[in-house]
Amino acid sequence: MTTADAPEPKVSVPSDKAPRTERGRKTLRKLLDAAALEFGEHGFHEASITGITRRAGTALGSFYTYFDSKDEIFRALVDDMSGKVREAAKKALEPPLPALDRERAALGAFLHFAREHKEIYRIIDECEFVDPAAFRAHYETTAARMTDRLRAGIASGELREDLGEAHAWAIMGMNVFLGLRYMVWSDEADPDKMAELACSILREGIARPRGD
Amino acid sequence: MTTADAPEPKVSVPSDKAPRTERGRKTLRKLLDAAALEFGEHGFHEASITGITRRAGTALGSFYTYFDSKDEIFRALVDDMSGKVREAAKKALEPPLPALDRERAALGAFLHFAREHKEIYRIIDECEFVDPAAFRAHYETTAARMTDRLRAGIASGELREDLGEAHAWAIMGMNVFLGLRYMVWSDEADPDKMAELACSILREGIARPRGD
Numbered sequence: 001m002t003t004a005d006a007p008e009p010k011v012s013v014p015s016d017k018a019p020r021t022e023r024g025r026k027t028l029r030k031l032l033d034a035a036a037l038e039f040g041e042h043g044f045h046e047a048s049i050t051g052i053t054r055r056a057g058t059a060l061g062s063f064y065t066y067f068d069s070k071d072e073i074f075r076a077l078v079d080d081m082s083g084k085v086r087e088a089a090k091k092a093l094e095p096p097l098p099a100l101d102r103e104r105a106a107l108g109a110f111l112h113f114a115r116e117h118k119e120i121y122r123i124i125d126e127c128e129f130v131d132p133a134a135f136r137a138h139y140e141t142t143a144a145r146m147t148d149r150l151r152a153g154i155a156s157g158e159l160r161e162d163l164g165e166a167h168a169w170a171i172m173g174m175n176v177f178l179g180l181r182y183m184v185w186s187d188e189a190d191p192d193k194m195a196e197l198a199c200s201i202l203r204e205g206i207a208r209p210r211g212d
Numbered sequence: 213m214t215t216a217d218a219p220e221p222k223v224s225v226p227s228d229k230a231p232r233t234e235r236g237r238k239t240l241r242k243l244l245d246a247a248a249l250e251f252g253e254h255g256f257h258e259a260s261i262t263g264i265t266r267r268a269g270t271a272l273g274s275f276y277t278y279f280d281s282k283d284e285i286f287r288a289l290v291d292d293m294s295g296k297v298r299e300a301a302k303k304a305l306e307p308p309l310p311a312l313d314r315e316r317a318a319l320g321a322f323l324h325f326a327r328e329h330k331e332i333y334r335i336i337d338e339c340e341f342v343d344p345a346a347f348r349a350h351y352e353t354t355a356a357r358m359t360d361r362l363r364a365g366i367a368s369g370e371l372r373e374d375l376g377e378a379h380a381w382a383i384m385g386m387n388v389f390l391g392l393r394y395m396v397w398s399d400e401a402d403p404d405k406m407a408e409l410a411c412s413i414l415r416e417g418i419a420r421p422r423g424d
Contacts, residue, residue: 043341045257100419125340129255136397143393150418159418166394166401166409167418173389174382181355181381185348189378197378205417206362206371206379207312 017066028066030056035077040119044074044130075134078127081120082138086145088113099153100203106149107175108195114183115191121184143168174198229278240278242268247289252331256286256342287346290339293332294350298357300325311365312415318361319387320407326395327403333396355380386410 019025034056038047049070053063067073092109093102114120127135146168153159178198182189231237246268250259261282265275279285304321305314326332339347358380365371390410394401 122340125337128334128337129341139389139393153418158420160416160420163418166390166406167413169389169393170386170410170413171418173385173387175385177351177381177385177388178378181351182378194378198382201379201382201413202418204372204419206365206375206383206414207416208370208372 019066024065027056027058027062030058031063031066031073032077032080035073036081036117036119036123039074039077039126040122043122044070044126049073071130074123074127075131077123078131078134078138081117081123082141084117085110085113085120085142089145099149099156099158100199102149102153103171103202104195104199106146107178107198108192110175111179111183111191111194114179115187118184121180139172143172146172171202174201231278236277239268239270239274242270243275243278243285244289244292247285248293248329248331248335251286251289251338252334255334256282256338261285283342286335286339287343289335290343290346290350293329293335294353296329297322297325297332297354301357311361311368311370312411314361314365315383315414316407316411318358319390319410320404322387323391323395323403323406326391327399330396333392351384355384358384383414386413 019028031052034052034054035047037055038051041047042051047070049063050060052073053060056062063073067076088109089106092105097105124135124138127138143165147165150159150163150168154161154163175198178194182194183191231240243264246264246266247259249267250263253259254263259282261275262272264285265272268274275285279288300321301318304317309317336347336350339350355377359377362371362375362380366373366375387410390406394406395403
């Protein structure tokens with residue numbers, strides 16, 4: 001299964017709390033977007049439920065329609081952000097591409113997303129402390145999607161036959177650090193050029209070409 | 213400047229508090245080792261100064277000889293761990309090596325270190341929240357050392373001439389994620405084999421060799 005086949009991400013609220021109306025879905029969306037800003041700015045410990053509802057412009061009661069606690073909306077937010085990253089990559093992968101172009105497109109989509117949603121790093125990283133299992137799940141599912149893509153590239157004869165899960169973790173780490181350094185900590189680098197730079201390592205390594 | 217030329221790491225306590233005797237240095241070492249365990253197990257917020265002195269087997273007064281607060285020993289610990297990682301890499305790089313073997317040796321040393329000091333991830337990662345400037349400095353100095361190594365490899369004609377700081381960040385991210393997944397979260401993988409796997413990406417990329 002490639003990333004393009006991944007199921008639609010769902011906002012993870014307990015099933016008895018899932019919104020049933022369009023208006024409810026909009027309120028839930030507002031709460032999650034407000035939570036991203038609140039947790040991104042203040043961190044988990046300093047963030048407050050009233051800070052979230054104030055930013056969302058909703059009543060406190062609306063919050064409790066969907067979530068029981070700050071922990072619960074934080075977890076839902078991590079799921080929501082994982083889903084958004086997945087969606088961004090999925091769109092970039094819609095036209096079928098050669099294996100290496102696929103990695104460049106997925107990374108480019110991720111870097112654009114990180115530039116637009118700088119708070120994602122702080123939220124995912126803080127998740128390591130607030131909810132270690134969700135932190136692990138976020139990276140494990142991302143690595144699993146990448147491993148699937150590598151396997152598709154092996155099957156098509158484009159990629160080295162010995163690639164596996166560990167190579168996916170290596171590539172994911174590369175992407176995460178480039179995003180942190182060049183999309184979040186500074187604004188100068190062009191996401192597409194940065195994706196090509198990373199892709200050049202995957203295409204040819206870092207050694208000087210023989211015969212040069 | 214290669215890693216091998218890096219200055220000796222120093223334990224960062226304010227200069228008026230630096231131990232003057234061998235006994236003092238030993239006490240400071242005990243406190244830092246105890247702090248690594250305490251912060252690694254409980255995290256910054258739940259960790260306590262008495263938890264640290266209990267583990268170190270020292271009196272509370274000894275703590276305040278060297279540190280004013282939990283924040284201060286946490287910062288000193290991050291510096292201390294950065295220094296230890298640097299020392300481990302430095303040792304591995306003592307015999308002069310070809311450029312790619314140098315990257316494999318440095319990564320192998322880091323992976324061995326991570327396996328032996330699993331708490332390093334939690335401590336460095338939590339530093340993002342406790343002391344963002346120190347978190348950034350940790351990765352920036354590591355990337356600067358790697359960039360220097362890449363430049364030395366360009367100068368010797370072994371590496372691609374277009375390599376720079378961003379490639380160092382990519383390689384560092386690869387290493388950090390392989391360490392997290394295969395040294396800290398599980399114990400099966402051999403550090404040296406994992407270093408060779410990463411090095412194979414740097415040597416040849418992930419594409420199927422032409423003519424295969």
